[in-house]
């Protein structure tokens with residue numbers, strides 16, 4: 001079990017902000033930290049990793065104290081049993097895929113662990129390639145395999161899939177889930193993507209200006225956000241075409257473009273690139289099966 005109870009005063013462009021987080025996480029749970037930019041998600045992950053020190057508090061993992069401000073305990077990242085994957089592919093450029101995965105392993109175990117992870121992550125064919133010969137998705141798969149190599153108590157993922165295109169992101173979400181099912185590391189994921197939170201995690205903490213605004217299962221948390229709609233999508237405005245007193249707003253949802261008629265009032269808050277939610281309260285949707 002992981003118990004985190006930390007505070008830290010952060011210095012943001014809008015002035016000081018108190019980051020406060022208290023939670024216990026069961027072994028093997030997949031937890032997401034969700035929230036707007038600047039809410040403190042990355043800083044929280046860095047505190048758990050030992051890369052940034054909290055001002056006050058404790059972090060305990062499976063009965064071991066990683067941080068305790070009163071007892072002046074602050075284990076270094078190397079002393080903490082963690083695997084980390086960040087958005088930028090921090091692989092060793094001069095090493096092959098297999099060498100990257102095995103880099104932190106003791107020599108005696110290296111061969112068997114690397115062989116297993118290459119197989120599980122579907123990387124056998126790429127074992128001798130260098131990172132610059134891989135696609136973004138392949139590099140993140142290597143980074144994930146490397147993060148799992150030491151069988152960490154805690155897997156820390158900071159938007160690991162956000163630089164990938166949608167199709168690759170969906171594929172890697174599946175792989176991440178199957179790796180999680182197989183090795184069951186307790187996992188903390190930072191994500192901006194609501195569909196990703198739903199697909200991957202069983203528990204979500206919504207951070208807003210350093211504080212936990214809501215927490216629970218993704219369904220509980222996002223259903224209680226004040227909109228009583230029955231269905232909704234999130235997407236991005238890609239085009240707006242004025243048509244008389246209204247506009248046709250083209251919204252990218254997944255890999256589809258959805259067109260929505262918006263009033264002049266609604267359009268004032270929209271521009272190309274804006275992330276939006278499309279929701280409906282009264283509706284009669286048709287469910288049409290798609291060809292596989």
Ligand SMILES: Nc1ncnc2c1ncn2[C@@H]1O[C@H](COP(=O)(O)OP(=O)(O)OP(=O)(O)O)[C@@H](O)[C@H]1O
Pocket residue numbers: 009010011012013035036037038039040041042043044052
């Ligand atoms: N060590 C630190 N000391 C003081 N302030 C910090 C420290 N690290 C980060 N901050 C500030 O805390 C704020 C929150 O940053 P953080 O990167 O944790 O947010 P985030 O929720 O991860 O945002 P994003 O989703 O954009 O990555 C930022 O304004 C940042 O400048």
